Amino acid sequence: MINSSNLSPHSFERHSHSSICNKNVICRMNYICNLSLQTPTERKCSRVFDAFTAAASHRQSLLFSRTVVNKATNIRVHASSSNGSYQLLSVSAPPSLFLLPPTVSLSPTSTPFESFNVTRFSSLSSPLLTSSLSHPPSYTANGLLCREGTVSIDLAVNGSVTTIINEVPKASSNLIAWPDPKGEPEFWNRSPFRSNPGEGVDIVEPVHKDTGLPSSSGFSLSAPARHASVRHVSVRSNPSRRKFRVVHVAAELAPVAKVGGLGDVVSGLARASLRRGHDVLVILPYYSFLEDEVNEGAANASHTKPKGRRAAETLHNVRHFLDFDVPKGYIWDGEVKYGHLPSSAFSAMTSDGVPVILIRPKRDPGSREGVTGSRIFSGGSGIYNGGGSGSYNDIEAFLYFSRAALEFLARRQITPQVLHLHDWHSAAAAMLLWESYANVPGWCNCRVVLTLHNLENTGECTGDQFAVGAGFPSTSLATQERALDERTIGHNPERLSIIKGALVYCSAAVAVSPSFATEIARGQHVGWLRSLFQQNEIKDKLHGIINGIDTELWDPRTDPVLPANFSAEFPANFPGNRRDAPADLLYGKSLCKKYLQRGLGLPESSEVPIVAVISRLAPQKGVHLIEAGMRWCGRPDDSGGYKTADPASPPILTKAQFVLLGSGHSDRIFRDVAAADARCKKEASGRDGADVKLGEEKGMSLEAARNRSLTFSFNEALSRLIFAAADIVLVPSLYEPCGLTQLIALRYGALPVVRRTGGLSDTVFDLGSVPSATEEESSRSWIPPIEGNGFCFDGTTPRDVEEALSRAVQLYRTHKETWIQIVTKSKNGMRMECGWDAPKSQGRYEELYDKLCP
Known part of the structure; x- marks a missing residue:
């Protein structure tokens, strides 16, 4: 659903009109692309819809626009008058018109006043909204209109009631741009709709630079205070629930940097925690392909990611935040020596509303190498193995990243209650926290949670590799009770396992489903770590919590990629639906x-x-x-x-x-x-x-x-x-x-x-x-x-x-x-609670946090 708070200058891509004038009424046809979450390319290709503007002799103006064809739909009623007194009396429509419960908002405040059921629109004893603003407001009813029907709106302006009746036509497949399998570009890389289903309007009217509305429309919306492309997280207050400070350290974060499900899980869990009122921060490597695409003030955005959207569309407000030194080892004359690697941290916000800190070695302007010649997180167009270029070693890079994340938190005096690590890429932070940062003020109460997404890679490395990457001697860790890979005892060199060490040092380990936790406890899918998981102290740490999906991102009711939206409810209750079909x-x-x-x-x-x-x-x-x-x-x-x-x-x-x-x-x-x-x-x-x-x-x-x-x-x-x-x-x-x-x-x-x-x-x-x-x-x-x-x-x-x-x-x-x-109809079909907000997902993580934190 697109609320008035989402409206931006980009929500209205092009406006055209043809005018017919008489004494009391001016009718204007406007073409509006209203899906503000689409990319600029998609907006140019999106279908456009008609709107009607009428002006009566008593100086009142109304704008009613509708958007149909199974897509996210806005019914907007704008009103202006000489003294600023407005009342929205009623809105009525068949219930089956809406896939999502409609909401009513008032602009320019862009604040939702009330959400109500469409079935009681026409039987209200008092006005839905009343306003006495000095600025011309607009009332917005948002929902998904999917079938034919009638929408009636009663609006009182200065005591005079005006009724608008709008016939919503049946969703037509004629508006779909049916693909050609041999066409260019591929049909999945373009909008599924005809660019202009209207008739013969080709006059382009200037658009206001702040509001995105036609310059002559007379309507005003406040310029958005937040980035229009960010899906801001709505917080659900619950005074009885504890509030936690959670820092996630991960190699992936959807949609910014993603290879598999790990990025989706980190993003979904972070967003769910934010919605439930927790303080959440994600620390992520600043890969060079991200930096190439992000506008930091230096024009260096020529490269594109091999898949997915550009970082410029998924990362917003990227700002240099801090330069700091990270302990780092290096080999000199065959021995490990210790020094510091100058590093930089950047703050940002993802398009999903998740705050992020991006970390990489400090670089000279215009250089891909660090000031010390380090190429960590530089080169290539991906995440692992130097983005496929081999320009950096994953073991060294992610050991450095784990140490840098802790160093950043310590320098900024950020004291998380929960340090949440994901797979081997950030698991070394569990060992380093207790070995190097236990005396940092406030960190004695920090609890470490390690989520095991996959045990195919346990992060094996030599002691020297660990010391070089993490800037910490591996001697204290190279014991069978801690991180030593017992298969290599007596070998030259012996090896460490980052995952094993993290399992020993963490407060709790989470398998990403209850059955996976059971399989791990039985020794399945864990290889040589079988003996570790047989130990009672490790078994007691192991929990199974099912992952969720982002139900806002994966929603067939609002998915902008689809040629037609649908839901479990629609149109089962539509009066014209035949039982034999x-x-x-x-x-x-x-x-x-x-x-x-x-x-x-x-x-x-x-x-x-x-x-x-x-x-x-x-x-x-x-x-x-x-x-x-x-x-x-x-x-x-x-x-x-x-x-x-x-x-x-x-x-x-x-x-x-x-x-x-x-x-x-x-x-x-x-x-x-x-x-x-x-x-x-x-x-x-x-x-x-x-x-x-x-x-x-x-x-x-x-x-x-x-x-x-x-x-x-x-x-x-x-x-x-x-x-x-x-x-x-x-x-x-x-x-x-x-x-x-x-x-x-x-x-x-x-x-x-x-x-x-x-x-x-x-x-x-x-x-x-x-x-x-x-x-x-x-x-x-x-x-x-x-x-x-x-x-x-x-x-x-x-x-x-x-x-x-x-x-x-x-x-x-x-x-x-x-x-x-x-x-x-089944509770386990389309209606299944599979989002992160379900009690079996985010709720279980909250229970775990509550159990661990003093």
Whole structure:
């Protein structure tokens, strides 16, 4: 939802008008791009909407604008008069018009006065809002208008009541810019809407430099005091809850610097803590690709990140904050010597509203090297291994970062109650805090929490490497009871494990799901650390807390990437909804499915299920099971196929359509399949482009090729489109500490098929066997488990994943109404509490903080 507090000069990208004048009324057509959270490129391409301005003879002005087509919608009523007396009497509309509860705000104060239920708009005994401001205000009712209906607004200005009745047309797919699979740029890299669905208005009116409104409009909004692109966090007060000072130290933070789920977790947990009134700060390395993109006053923003948005769009108000020295080791004549590395800290705010401190070695102006020649966090275009350039060593860089984070906090006399570390990249801070900073005033009460996102890398290094990176002798740590890797006892050199040392020194360790914690305690997925986790003092520290997702960021009701928004509620309660057409309950999702099929060049059909995989292609993710699922989807359908949207086209003969988005070092098999598919399609088209007749075997290979799409990269916009279009999302991980993919899939109306491990078993509950259409008696009496929201399997063979997919497709095909009920009505479907604000996520972290802190 876009509130009036979000309005900025950029909220109104272009304004055009044509005027027809008479004695009392001036009608003006305005074209307004109102999605203020879009990028400048997206705003230029966004669809535009009409607004009406009327001026009556008693010097009153009204502006009513509406925005439809399943997108975030504002109903704005602006009023001005000679004495500044205003009353908004009532607003009435069918309840099903709104996906989100509408709010009413008053500008120029931009303060929400009241949130109320649309069902009682028309029965209010007193005015909703009353104002006596000297500045012309505007009343704003925000919501998501998704279907046809009537909105009526009664506004009293100087005692004279004016009623505005606006007919909201049905959401039309005509406003969608349907993609061309061969078009440029790729359809996921542009707006899904026509740039100008209006009619023949091409006059551009000057825009006020502060308000973004037309210069002649006569309306005034206060210039925003905060950055318009920052999603500011609303604090929910609770006097009975303790307030904590929490500092997160991490290598990733979404959306600024992200490789995997770690960045999403740090961002989501920080935002949830801020919403609940805690003091939160995130310390992050200042990678060179970020610095290249951020405007610090020096023009050096020519490089772009390989994926995601530019840092200039995700980091705001970057300011040099402090220069300080960080203890650092170096090798001289074969021995470790100790000195200091001049460093710099920068303050910033992410677009998600999270305060950040960025740290790197101090550099000479215009140089990529530190003043001492250090190249830590410089070079490359990514996070790890010098951003792929090898310009710095990860062990040295993140040991330095851990020490620098503590040094910064000590220099600024910041005394956190909780120092929250994430994976091995910042885990050394647990050891360094107690060995070097225990005497810092106020730090004796600091508690260290270590979150274990993944135990694939335990941060192994030699004693000299530790001393050079952290500026601290490793002698006191190189014991079996502390950080020594016992496998290397007697070796030359012996090695340390940063994760082991952090587990020994931390106050509490958190596995990112209860099942992952149980597996760790049993010695699964921990390798040589098995003996450590068998120790009672380590077991007592271990907690399992399920990750959440950012439900504001991942919301199909407001996602700006989608061609149509949808929710679990819409339009189930719409009066015109036919009971014999349950598929209409997900009307917006069906448009997203059609959009993706057309964009990827797949045959268009609402009947065929789309099985999607959005994953890093690595052995941990069950690559051989993904391959088995892909090949199963391409097999002949036993029931004669699926009808396509075009009656003249032949039916789809495969069991399902398959869509893959991913990359990784285990992608070879999928690249070979993609190449074979391309050859098969080329052979079938013939030299002159006409279809040629193929044998049965080759014909089925061609059918499978036409009904699958394999994309070897990661693009967040495309991932959102796939989530919104998919019916089934496959997550067959061999082990998965938590997993966010299945949570996003559920939120976007898809059912996950998962291997029962780690966090997957904590969030996906099996629906059991599904009777076929031929089993009429069983089919009529079949009731799915009330907790069920997907399909689970335990094995690691192709047959196991094929059986689970078969059950999922059977439910989709023969029990469509039940499928929709599970997706939209079940408490574990789209309505599932999967955000960080859920008691099982942020609430459990608060309980842990409360238990640890004196």
